[in-house]
Amino acid sequence: MITRDPEAFLHAFAALPYTAARPATARAAFMVAPSHFGLAGESAQDNAYMRMQDVVDPQRAARQHAALAEALRDDVPVVTFPGIPDAPDAVFPNNVFATRPGALVVGRMRHAVRRREALRTDIRGFFRDVLGYEEIDLSGPSQPVAELTGSLVIDHARGVGFCGLGERCTEAGAAAMHRAFGLQLTFCFDLAPGEYHANVLMTALAGRGVLLVPDGFRDSAAAEAVARAYEGRVVMLEAAQKERFAANAITLDPHRVWMSGTAASSLSPAQCAQLERLGFRIGAVELDEIEKAGGSLRCCVAEIF
Secondary structure, three states, X not given: OEEOOHHHHHHHHHOOOOOXXXXXXXXXXXXXXXXXXXXXXXXXXXXXXXXXXXXXXXXXXXXXXXXXXXXXOOOOOEEEEXXXXXXXXXXXXXXXXXXXXXXXXXXXXXXXXXXXXXXXXXXXXXXXXXXXXXXXEOOOOOOOOEOHHHHEEEEOOOOEEEEEEEOOEOHHHHHHHHHHOOOOXXXXXXXXXXXXXXXXXXXXXXXXXXXXXXXXXXXXXXXXXXXXHOOOOEEXXXXXXXXXXXXXXEEEEOOEEEXXXXXXXXXXXXXXXXXXXXXXXXXXXXXXXXXXXXXXXXXXXXXXX
């Protein structure tokens, strides 16, 4: 079921309890090193989080990225692919590549500078020839724009997707991702003006709760529906914390949520205590150099289910 109606979503969500039959977190992850890191002006057209006025230090970005990969390996195996020329923001592979058990999904990016990433034969070959995954290719020119787990936040334990609609994901794109990921329910909502991805507005915490920034939803009723669905298990974030990427987080282990140092430092003691009550400790890695490109920790990590 795909719906934009908050009440229809809540009714359907109530019938999809958390279940151990579906993996709540990934079994591995992959990243793309900032080998040719920079700020892509084309991407900045609709990414207000990019700091185009700042000077980028590629070597510092590389050190921070390597430290992130090392830290995440405490939770899951991590594979790192090299960056490619003429793709300065290819460091955010989760928009282009994502998986469900047994299948690689390749998304359709809005901007040409990002579409180059979808052509990578090494990443496609790794999943096809090494892991034996089926390939679901949504990247062709006739496909609707759908920027995968940038636009779509997934509660894997329930098979539920939360899809932010805007310039980087159309309704047709949401429907294509719903099918590709084999979801049981997708709740679509319009992003507020100036927002580009749902994954800066919310994080699904291994099926046991959510980080949520209501400020980024065009319609407050949609944000309220998400909060009602996870009633008692919602860590509400302020607009200022969104700007510090506090909702751009990921759970690779059922008991740890990873976010950038910038994001973690923005959390209040009460919010940290909420996460602790939900059974999560916080892992943090400094990524402020990479954050100049308009994404943070979650954007750097593509999950392997």
